[in-house]
Amino acid sequence: MGGDHGPEVTIPASLDCLKDNPNLKLILVGDETVLKQHLAKSPLDFKDRLTIQHASECVAMDESPSKALKNKKDSSMRVAINLVRDGKADACVSAGNTGALMATARFVLKMIPGIDRPAIISTLPSIYGHTHVLDLGANVDCTAEHLFQFAVMGAELVKAVENIDNPTVGLLNIGEEEVKGNEQVKAAAKLLEASNLNYVGYVEGNSLNAGSVKVDLIVTDGFVGNVALKSIEGAAKMIAVSLKKEFSRNILTKLAALVAYPVLKSFKEHIDPRLYNGASFLGLRGLVIKSHGGADVLAFKTAIGIAEIEVQKDVIRKISEQVEATLSQKEGV
Amino acid sequence: MGGDHGPEVTIPASLDCLKDNPNLKLILVGDETVLKQHLAKSPLDFKDRLTIQHASECVAMDESPSKALKNKKDSSMRVAINLVRDGKADACVSAGNTGALMATARFVLKMIPGIDRPAIISTLPSIYGHTHVLDLGANVDCTAEHLFQFAVMGAELVKAVENIDNPTVGLLNIGEEEVKGNEQVKAAAKLLEASNLNYVGYVEGNSLNAGSVKVDLIVTDGFVGNVALKSIEGAAKMIAVSLKKEFSRNILTKLAALVAYPVLKSFKEHIDPRLYNGASFLGLRGLVIKSHGGADVLAFKTAIGIAEIEVQKDVIRKISEQVEATLSQKEGV
Numbered sequence: 001m002g003g004d005h006g007p008e009v010t011i012p013a014s015l016d017c018l019k020d021n022p023n024l025k026l027i028l029v030g031d032e033t034v035l036k037q038h039l040a041k042s043p044l045d046f047k048d049r050l051t052i053q054h055a056s057e058c059v060a061m062d063e064s065p066s067k068a069l070k071n072k073k074d075s076s077m078r079v080a081i082n083l084v085r086d087g088k089a090d091a092c093v094s095a096g097n098t099g100a101l102m103a104t105a106r107f108v109l110k111m112i113p114g115i116d117r118p119a120i121i122s123t124l125p126s127i128y129g130h131t132h133v134l135d136l137g138a139n140v141d142c143t144a145e146h147l148f149q150f151a152v153m154g155a156e157l158v159k160a161v162e163n164i165d166n167p168t169v170g171l172l173n174i175g176e177e178e179v180k181g182n183e184q185v186k187a188a189a190k191l192l193e194a195s196n197l198n199y200v201g202y203v204e205g206n207s208l209n210a211g212s213v214k215v216d217l218i219v220t221d222g223f224v225g226n227v228a229l230k231s232i233e234g235a236a237k238m239i240a241v242s243l244k245k246e247f248s249r250n251i252l253t254k255l256a257a258l259v260a261y262p263v264l265k266s267f268k269e270h271i272d273p274r275l276y277n278g279a280s281f282l283g284l285r286g287l288v289i290k291s292h293g294g295a296d297v298l299a300f301k302t303a304i305g306i307a308e309i310e311v312q313k314d315v316i317r318k319i320s321e322q323v324e325a326t327l328s329q330k331e332g333v
Numbered sequence: 334m335g336g337d338h339g340p341e342v343t344i345p346a347s348l349d350c351l352k353d354n355p356n357l358k359l360i361l362v363g364d365e366t367v368l369k370q371h372l373a374k375s376p377l378d379f380k381d382r383l384t385i386q387h388a389s390e391c392v393a394m395d396e397s398p399s400k401a402l403k404n405k406k407d408s409s410m411r412v413a414i415n416l417v418r419d420g421k422a423d424a425c426v427s428a429g430n431t432g433a434l435m436a437t438a439r440f441v442l443k444m445i446p447g448i449d450r451p452a453i454i455s456t457l458p459s460i461y462g463h464t465h466v467l468d469l470g471a472n473v474d475c476t477a478e479h480l481f482q483f484a485v486m487g488a489e490l491v492k493a494v495e496n497i498d499n500p501t502v503g504l505l506n507i508g509e510e511e512v513k514g515n516e517q518v519k520a521a522a523k524l525l526e527a528s529n530l531n532y533v534g535y536v537e538g539n540s541l542n543a544g545s546v547k548v549d550l551i552v553t554d555g556f557v558g559n560v561a562l563k564s565i566e567g568a569a570k571m572i573a574v575s576l577k578k579e580f581s582r583n584i585l586t587k588l589a590a591l592v593a594y595p596v597l598k599s600f601k602e603h604i605d606p607r608l609y610n611g612a613s614f615l616g617l618r619g620l621v622i623k624s625h626g627g628a629d630v631l632a633f634k635t636a637i638g639i640a641e642i643e644v645q646k647d648v649i650r651k652i653s654e655q656v657e658a659t660l661s662q663k664e665g666v
Contacts, residue, residue, distance in 0.1 A: 062510075064512075125571065126571060127570070127571050127574050127575075137507050140507065140513075140514060140515040141515050141516075172560060174470050174473065174555070174556055174559040174560060174563075177395075179397075180473075181473060181556070182473040182474050182556055183474075204559075204560070204563045205559070205560040205561065205562065205563030205564035205565075205566070205567060206563045206564065206566050206567030206570065207567065208564050208567055208568075209564070209567035209568045209570065209571035210567040210568075210570040210571040210574065211567070220560075222507070223507055223514070223515055223557065224556065224557055224560050226507040226537075226538070227505060227507060227537070227538040227553075227557050227560070227561050228538065228560050228561060228564040229538065230507075230537045230538030230539045231538035231539065231541050231542070231561040231564045231565050231568075232538075232564050232565065232567070232568040233538070233539050234538060234539030234540065234541055234542035234543040234544070234565070235541075235542050235543075235564075235565040235568040235569055235572075236568055236572065237460070237539065237542065237543040238458065238459060238460050238542035238543040238604070239568075239569065239572050239604060241460050241543065242460075242600055242603050242604055243600050246596045246597075246599050246600040246603070247593075247596055249596070249599075252595075253595075253596045255592075256592045256593040256595070256596050257593070257596070259588075259589045259592045259593065260580075260589040260590070260592065260593040262585075262586075262589070263579045263580055263582070263586045263589050263590070264579075266579050266582075267575055267576050267579040270575050270579070271571070271572060271575055
């Protein structure tokens, strides 16, 4: 039901995913009448691979997370997360209210023992392919220990979904020299240096998309991570606006645009933000993927695809085991 | 002497600026022999508009700021800042070691009474023209009061250099709702709301380049500001690399590039980061402009141009007066 467009987007995206992956099963959670109306528009029939779980309420995009948690016990997001808790679903994908989704997921699923706070992880396109980044906005203030926990969880996720043994981990800072940064970042660097992680040191903001070397995972607090993510979105938008303006200037530039069209199209596809939609909440005892609220069908499909991969790769179990191993190792020191 | 390229860049840029502005006078500060050698390459002669002030030492780009301050009392940056303190120069422009320049400027020039810390301000291109942003990296931890002081100084600078009466001021945050953000940002919002500034509320990272409305000044702490700035640089680089790659793919795309060349050139010029080079240190009792260390001639010219404008607009005096008025008003409440 969630997101700016609701079932208009989530249902066509779900049907597309079912068509693409014959092993996928989806449970649509929300108002049964509304969902059935939308499903009736499609000639596709996936039988038992597509079921509906009714939920009588819906959390509004601007609703306070605490109120949603307290008052809407039959909301679509709450019911969907309950399915994950009860083992009836392997993951929950939602385009709804981020704060409410996070609060509900945390309340229903509980944290992995040893992890203090959930973090939001996603990928950003880079000149080397892509980079995983966390936290993208769940935690505005983080201690060094929180940043370290994010690194442990993030590295395990990268290992699993990218099939690499020892992903490189960088800590986002305002310079690469040891003396740079605030106290939390400096203390987190010490924890990372002493760990078994493949820690490569401080990286700067440009490393998110185009650093001097490839870094698999970049760790930061949720305030900085969120501002960086949105700054990149703004930069991409400004560049797109400027490029479009230049190509629409006059008849000659419009002709040039026509000639360059296939190139510009391929370029646009390569950095299409819809192909990077879907962020995982890490640190919970269950898989929850947050789609951008404004996602269209393609973007929401990407988010469902992330859930498929993380379920296949058994990410939650691997993270839980790694967290347990890392913590017992630290306590043993 | 500073920057990655030293007089190779700073001298041609200086000569170009003198040629462009017949009212400009420049004092080149550094090793007299080296500077004269470089000047000898040019046929231009600006007589008393171009003088040399010898300095026997030079701060290395990776030197510790505290060591530079303590041990290099005849460094080019120290001598240049001394000229500002003594009223022999209206501004100092340097492409040298940022930390050393900041420490030296603060030690020699002292702070404007009422301002606790200097901040770095610069402009970023935006879909509305450009946006002024501070702090871009001088302060990794800021209290609400510091952010408020940055806003007062920044707004005064924007007023002066943009000729606008009441510039809009936004506070960088991870959401626009009142509940979002860390404690410092929330407390700074309260100070800004109670002030005479044209405070428009929280803005997100995308507002730096492409927000939903134009904001003249965006205020943040130096950690977040620096990461955001470099994230934008990285995004622009990735997009440029991707665009270039698509246009070099095969003979057809190369032909398309040829046709689109004038458009792409104009596009590139519009978002050329060299046209945004030069950041001012605000809060000091004198004008110091920091150029990017890797600046080329055009970029360094831009930085000198910023100094010219801020001198003409009497920015330091205006900021000092505004700070005094704002503080006395606050104390009067």
